[in-house]
Amino acid sequence: MERDGFKKNRETRRIFGSAGILRSVLDAVPLSIVVMDRRRRIRFMNRACEALTGFSSQEAFGVPCSHILRNRVCFQDCPIAKLDQAADPVSVESDLINKERQLIPVRITLAPIKDMDGKVTGFLESVEDMRFLRRSDGTMSRGFSFGRIVGRSPQMEKIFQMLPFVAQSDSSVLITGETGTGKDLVAEAIHEASSRTKGPFVKVNCGALPETLLESEIFGHKKGAFTGALEDKPGRFRLAHNGSLYLTEIGDLPYPLQSKLLTFLDDQVVYPLGSTSGFQANVRIIAATHRNLEEMVREGRFRKDLFFRLNVVRLHLPPLREREGDVRLLLDHFLNTFAGQLNKDIGGFTAKALEILLGYFYPGNVRELRNIVEYAATICEGGKIDPGHLPTYLLEERESTPDREETQREPLERLKIADSQEVGETWEATERKMILEALMKAGGKRGKAARLLGWGRSTLWRKMKQHGIEP
Amino acid sequence: MRKKLLIPLHGNDVAPRFDLATEVLIATIEEESATVEEKTVVLPHASPEDLCHLILTEKVDVVICGGIEEEYYQYLRWKKVRVMDSVIGSHRLVLKRFMEKGLRPGDILREEMGGNPQ
Numbered sequence: 001m002e003r004d005g006f007k008k009n010r011e012t013r014r015i016f017g018s019a020g021i022l023r024s025v026l027d028a029v030p031l032s033i034v035v036m037d038r039r040r041r042i043r044f045m046n047r048a049c050e051a052l053t054g055f056s057s058q059e060a061f062g063v064p065c066s067h068i069l070r071n072r073v074c075f076q077d078c079p080i081a082k083l084d085q086a087a088d089p090v091s092v093e094s095d096l097i098n099k100e101r102q103l104i105p106v107r108i109t110l111a112p113i114k115d116m117d118g119k120v121t122g123f124l125e126s127v128e129d130m131r132f133l134r135r136s137d138g139t140m141s142r143g144f145s146f147g148r149i150v151g152r153s154p155q156m157e158k159i160f161q162m163l164p165f166v167a168q169s170d171s172s173v174l175i176t177g178e179t180g181t182g183k184d185l186v187a188e189a190i191h192e193a194s195s196r197t198k199g200p201f202v203k204v205n206c207g208a209l210p211e212t213l214l215e216s217e218i219f220g221h222k223k224g225a226f227t228g229a230l231e232d233k234p235g236r237f238r239l240a241h242n243g244s245l246y247l248t249e250i251g252d253l254p255y256p257l258q259s260k261l262l263t264f265l266d267d268q269v270v271y272p273l274g275s276t277s278g279f280q281a282n283v284r285i286i287a288a289t290h291r292n293l294e295e296m297v298r299e300g301r302f303r304k305d306l307f308f309r310l311n312v313v314r315l316h317l318p319p320l321r322e323r324e325g326d327v328r329l330l331l332d333h334f335l336n337t338f339a340g341q342l343n344k345d346i347g348g349f350t351a352k353a354l355e356i357l358l359g360y361f362y363p364g365n366v367r368e369l370r371n372i373v374e375y376a377a378t379i380c381e382g383g384k385i386d387p388g389h390l391p392t393y394l395l396e397e398r399e400s401t402p403d404r405e406e407t408q409r410e411p412l413e414r415l416k417i418a419d420s421q422e423v424g425e426t427w428e429a430t431e432r433k434m435i436l437e438a439l440m441k442a443g444g445k446r447g448k449a450a451r452l453l454g455w456g457r458s459t460l461w462r463k464m465k466q467h468g469i470e471p
Numbered sequence: 472m473r474k475k476l477l478i479p480l481h482g483n484d485v486a487p488r489f490d491l492a493t494e495v496l497i498a499t500i501e502e503e504s505a506t507v508e509e510k511t512v513v514l515p516h517a518s519p520e521d522l523c524h525l526i527l528t529e530k531v532d533v534v535i536c537g538g539i540e541e542e543y544y545q546y547l548r549w550k551k552v553r554v555m556d557s558v559i560g561s562h563r564l565v566l567k568r569f570m571e572k573g574l575r576p577g578d579i580l581r582e583e584m585g586g587n588p589q
Contacts, residue, residue: 063559063581066481067487097490099557099577100541101544
């Protein structure tokens, strides 16, 4: 027996060789793992845990686990105390707040690490991110939805049909759409439905940091690469290894970093700042922007070759005003959600409130609609939501609209009108166009054209002269 | 210049979570004379909403805390309160570092740090 045990240990040593190899093995595990000493101070955190908490293993070294994991159970009922009585690992559901200020539901499992004599030398903790599982309990099974995205308009149906195929492929995805259309949700949904779902989903806002910081944030750096680089930083690419890297606001990525990203897309190797050796990262890129990348390419502000590499699969999210029938669906959906969260008995919207809500243009898209409903649900004490519960700017906007018929039109219809006026044109150009159209309709007769425009003949003559239109 | 600071506490350390703190340190600092006036407030229960309310009624200028949810962070910023989050260390050391103008969000001050909650 003893001999067998000795042989097994030798075998173990042969597999792991040194602590360094054990670290690299734990780094390859997609589950967050923390190793603590007997005083519950962190000795090691694997890469998945770095991605989840936002702290690097070096930063966390020697710090009590409650300061890094910031788990609710640390302050209420530390499971390590239960380990003394239980022979098996202890598992508890709880939540943590990471460095990115997200509250994340997690399941933690704790097991003691024992030496050959059975003496406890430390603890091994695994932390399972429950966000995706929680969401799949409720929202993923609902009709007219994919992940947390809700809609039944033909435009959204087309997106829902595409998403499962997009998720299953491993190609780069470019998500475009106005602000508030749900680009982040689509990126998350793609990751959740992909084969990388067990891996990390790491998000980087390319517009949030200055160029130098962004480079070290995305690609990482070596100790001493620049003043203040006191330790190695893995970078988001490394943290997203075997998962997805979501680059939001890719249109704001500085030009020099665009070429570095292009290099990665070409050979899948990341070179941290100050390092000569690269790291082979298995990362799927999901990029999003509200900017018009084609236009940026034409203006020379975005690299053409990078655009083509990101644009392998393109998903364009339509603005809410173009999603026929979705406003009503989303109003009900969010009202149900918020009424449930606030524990209120709200039975829907009054006809007057609904008229205002359906007639609104929603420049902030679904995000704005969601905020309006959240506000209304918070203000409303029960019964139905009436105009008094809506944000005042909605009512002011309505009062300032001169044509009541205009507000009662379907949003799509109003869009067509807006489109036909070519948004962004000056009033002079629009007026000139109006005069020409009236003249064409009137067969060149100025009297009839003036009547069509609601002007006097002299006004038309003056305006034609002003715009250089020859009679 | 006079500045009012609030640090949610857990024992002698900055509380790892803003929403679960039941004790806070309120320190008034006179920058010219480098004097500090301190008081500790014990809260009836842990509530991030009540803590935000206390911060506003006490007219606090700076909050130094550990983990804080984005919602409360943005709310305090909107109310013109400076928030230095993800700070780890004993409140003495954190306060000292703040007065030396050397404290930054995310700083981990290892010296004197207490243990895990029991």
